[in-house]
Amino acid sequence: MTAATSSTERRYQSGFGNEYASEAVPGALPQGRNNPQRGPLDLYTELLSGTAFTAPRHENRRTWLYRRQPSVVSGRYQPYAQPLWTTGADREVALPPEPLRWHPQPLDEAAAKADFIDGMRTIAANGDAESQVGIGSLMYLAGRSMERRAFVNADGEMLVVPQQGRLVITTELGVLDVKPGEIAVLPRGMAFKVALPDGLSRGYVCENYGAHFRLPELGPIGSNGLANARDFQAPVAAFETEEGGYEIVKKFGGRFWQAPMKQSPFNVVAWHGNLSPVKYDTAHFMVIGSISFDHPDPSIFTVLTSPSDTPGTANCDFVIFPPRWMVMENTFRPPWFHRNLMSEFMGLVLGEYDAKPGGFKPGGASLHNCMVPHGPDEEAFDKATHADLKPHKLDNTLAFMFESRYRFIPTNFALKSPALDTDYADCWAGLKDQFKA
Numbered sequence: 001m002t003a004a005t006s007s008t009e010r011r012y013q014s015g016f017g018n019e020y021a022s023e024a025v026p027g028a029l030p031q032g033r034n035n036p037q038r039g040p041l042d043l044y045t046e047l048l049s050g051t052a053f054t055a056p057r058h059e060n061r062r063t064w065l066y067r068r069q070p071s072v073v074s075g076r077y078q079p080y081a082q083p084l085w086t087t088g089a090d091r092e093v094a095l096p097p098e099p100l101r102w103h104p105q106p107l108d109e110a111a112a113k114a115d116f117i118d119g120m121r122t123i124a125a126n127g128d129a130e131s132q133v134g135i136g137s138l139m140y141l142a143g144r145s146m147e148r149r150a151f152v153n154a155d156g157e158m159l160v161v162p163q164q165g166r167l168v169i170t171t172e173l174g175v176l177d178v179k180p181g182e183i184a185v186l187p188r189g190m191a192f193k194v195a196l197p198d199g200l201s202r203g204y205v206c207e208n209y210g211a212h213f214r215l216p217e218l219g220p221i222g223s224n225g226l227a228n229a230r231d232f233q234a235p236v237a238a239f240e241t242e243e244g245g246y247e248i249v250k251k252f253g254g255r256f257w258q259a260p261m262k263q264s265p266f267n268v269v270a271w272h273g274n275l276s277p278v279k280y281d282t283a284h285f286m287v288i289g290s291i292s293f294d295h296p297d298p299s300i301f302t303v304l305t306s307p308s309d310t311p312g313t314a315n316c317d318f319v320i321f322p323p324r325w326m327v328m329e330n331t332f333r334p335p336w337f338h339r340n341l342m343s344e345f346m347g348l349v350l351g352e353y354d355a356k357p358g359g360f361k362p363g364g365a366s367l368h369n370c371m372v373p374h375g376p377d378e379e380a381f382d383k384a385t386h387a388d389l390k391p392h393k394l395d396n397t398l399a400f401m402f403e404s405r406y407r408f409i410p411t412n413f414a415l416k417s418p419a420l421d422t423d424y425a426d427c428w429a430g431l432k433d434q435f436k437a
């Protein structure tokens with residue numbers, strides 16, 4: 001890599017979906033045009049579009065790549081086995097109509113042998129990648145870095161939420177260092193590989209088959225707040241110089257394929273455009289909450305949203321529950337009991353979640369589908385109804401939610417997993433009828 005490989009020296013460009021431009025070698029980026037008769041430094045010109053050419057300007061995403069070899073130069077594809085990474089709603093599964101929860105899956109010997117791709121498993125998914133609708137909620141458990149192996153996901157962009165272990169994500173546009181507490185968004189179709197400097201690693205992924213993630217509208221909040229665009233970081237151009245071939249693994253229509261490539265796919269010397277991988281540190285999320293009374297809807301914690309064709313009814317909202325002050329007066333402060341139209345897949349990166357102080361562990365997951373009742377467990381209810389309501393900081397915590405208008409169908413793998421918490425419902429069983437007539 002021409003870019004520094006040490007994370008302390010990593011450079012980034014600031015912003016979300018803006019017109020970035022970066023060259024690893026001066027003069028590699030053409031000026032004033034996109035495709036000169038001969039590319040600068042005799043590089044090949046390639047376009048990667050993330051939206052239809054005719055998508056509205058504010059949604060339109062594309063990037064021009066100036067590279068040593070176009071990505072079409074590869075060997076033939078052969079089927080590749082990745083049976084645990086399934087795509088879309090599995091209609092064969094009898095979807096349980098009750099709350100579901102999984103304990104953290106162990107980082108065992110099998111995890112140690114897997115890389116980011118082989119260690120991926122779908123926990124639940126909805127929609128259909130062919131229709132560009134829905135998302136998959138996945139987890140990876142891995143211990144091996146991808147060395148001369150790259151991955152291309154033609155089925156969707158990937159939002160990565162590491163829970164344990166740092167990730168060094170090499171992409172066609174450059175390198176991102178991502179640690180727990182940070183997230184990364186990797187565009188559909190862009191080659192990447194993941195190195196694991198800390199060894200055994202675990203995390204969550206939202207595979208988004210639908211419209212790309214964008215910042216939510218802020219409405220009356222105004223022109224600042226929640227995730228600010230400038231805190232997103234895109235890579236600077238970097239290319240590999242080591243000789244030798246690569247194995248490309250491609251996810252295409254829910255199936256996996258593998259092809260040899262004589263050169264590194266990370267051969268882009270310069271690029272410009274607004275379709276880019278980005279990372280974001282959730283510590284920069286400006287949290288808004290109630291400073292009077294009542295528990296507000298969790299939509300105030302939306303970091304990114306993937307809209308569906310119904311306004312306000314997302315294909316996926318990515319929502320975080322970061323450290324924040326609770327100051328509401330005469331209020332039951334944790335989430336209320338509820339049944340929602342939207343379906344909620346939750347994970348916990350760190351600490352405790354206020355609705356489930358004991359039972360929801362970092363690395364675990366829960367699923368509350370459309371109209372499935374849920375809410376604070378008995379312990380949370382008792383604490384919150386008796387708490388002295390002085391200002392209180394919920395600290396050292398980071399939960400998140402992939403929230404979708406489409407019901408998530410858990411995979412057979414997830415339903416048969418020993419990590420499935422078959423006693424989950426017990427956490428509400430002790431809630432007594434305390435009505436005093």
Ligand SMILES: O=C(O)Cc1cc(O)ccc1O
Pocket residue numbers: 296297298334335336338340344355368374375401
């Ligand atoms: O179920 C959950 O814990 C997520 C959630 C949090 C909240 O503050 C309000 C509603 C909601 O679904």
Ligand SMILES: [Fe+2]
Pocket residue numbers: 338340344368374
């Ligand atoms: Fe909920």
